[in-house]
Amino acid sequence: MLATLAFCLVVQLYYVLFVHLKLARIKVEDVPNTPGKPISVIICARNEIENLKQYLPTVLNQNYPDFEVVVVNDRSWDGTEEFLEDLEKQHHHLKIVKVLDNDKFIAGKKFAVTMGIKAAKHEWLVFTDADCTPASENWLLDMQQPDDENIEIVLGYSPYLKKGGLLNALIRFETFFTAVNYLSFALKGMPYMGVGRNMAYKKSLFFKNKGFAAHMHIPSGDDDLFVNAHANRNNVLVRLNKESHVWSEPNKTWKGYLRQKKRHFGAGKLYKSKHKFILSIQIIFQFLFYAFFAACMFFSRECQYLGGGILALSIFIRCLIYPKLLKRLNYSDLRWWFPILDILLFFFLTLNGFLAMFGKKKVNWK
Known part of the structure; x- marks a missing residue:
């Protein structure tokens, strides 16, 4: 024994x-000083008006000369539509995509993400969520398309905000170990997942591989399953600078956290x-x-x-x-x-x- x-x-x-x-030994690179090719940021939102009010301005005000922010309003009824329309008048680089109840579609985030990608006008796509805020205005500078054209996917990191209580500590600790695992294996040449709160890839990679067609039947996996299917040791880059971290709101209830982990568990069964x-x-x-x-x-x-x-x-x-x-x-x-x-x-x-x-x-x- x-x-x-x-x-x-x-x-x-x-x-x-x-x-x-x-991961502990690798040297963290500085954020590039020079912006490169234009970027499309994609955010999907469903009844997220309070989060959008608080966090969307931090995305819109990034220190990057040429980028658009595509927000997909997925059938919200909490006033999201009116808020986004008012904000669009103030920010020319904000684009709103609406998912309507009478559209013929497969319900779920993957459809909303697909709509956002189709509406994006740039090749390099950076993803985050409505309840997320970049750690600095240099987020996009670090997540921009690398000079190496062979890089098709960039994996970032997204910690959860600190709140009180055991649940918050457990959520942050679990996120820490998940990140240590997927970032370390990516650095080792075996990327197996990414987190949609902070990642990027080429639009052409998405359409070349028919998007989420292989796993459209499950609600989760718009981030990790896509990376699992299409990442390899040669086409992935990891970005770790603290200026490009994206902070996110954690679940506040055990029920919500269990539901989130259940979604992730379902996606993991389809890994390679x-x-x-x-x-x-x-x-x-x-x-x-x-x-x-x-x-x-x-x-x-x-x-x-x-x-x-x-x-x-x-x-x-x-x-x-x-x-x-x-x-x-x-x-x-x-x-x-x-x-x-x-x-x-x-x-x-x-x-x-x-x-x-x-x-x-x-x-x-x-």
Whole structure:
């Protein structure tokens, strides 16, 4: 049993030392001083008037000479339409796209995103959400199309705003580990997902691959499934500068958070086989690590001491790396709670995975 626990630690440390450490060591590039090709920013909104009032101006006032902001109003009834029409009179680079109830379409965010992409007049598309705000006016300078024409996808980072309470800490910690995973694997040459709150890709890449046709039947995946299907080691760039982070409003209720994770779980089942394998191994061996550690506590005193030593070694090694990553990804305040949140998050996500498998299948994006 101790040997199995030690082997689980070895597998766990592979991800820590050979994948995540790459993100901790990489040098973060400065934001480019010179703007390049024009940009289309795409935002989909459904009953988001309060968020649009608060955050849309930070997108419209970016320090970039040639860009448009395409806001897709997806059948809102909260006054979004009137607000956007008034704002459009003040900003010539704001374009409004309306999704109407009587349109023949497949309901969901993917249709709204597709409408926004079709309406965009520029080749380089930058995506964010209505409840998001760029960390600085230089966001688009960092997310612009790279000089290397082989780069078709740029992956950014989007932390959640700090609020009070355990739920907020758990959400931010989960977002941190998700980001560490997908950004590290992208840097390692195995990109498997992106987050629609802060990412970019070429319009031609979207239409060349028939958009979301392969997974239009599920409500989520407009960001991660698209990247999973079309990213490779040669066409992806990661941008980590804090000026190009995009802050987002977190869920304020456990119900909302569970619903969000259920959507993400459904998308993950459609990842490429190799990506499902590496992510499944990571989760399975983490589960086995805690399970075998707990089992050790029911045996001899020697077994308890050795099991505790293996757990302590795991925490010690990770505490050498993750605090630096927490600082890099704007979550420094969580470093003191790292071991506790790590265990809580694991059990929460395990429980949510079972609920997602056996619960109701229908999930809406808004």
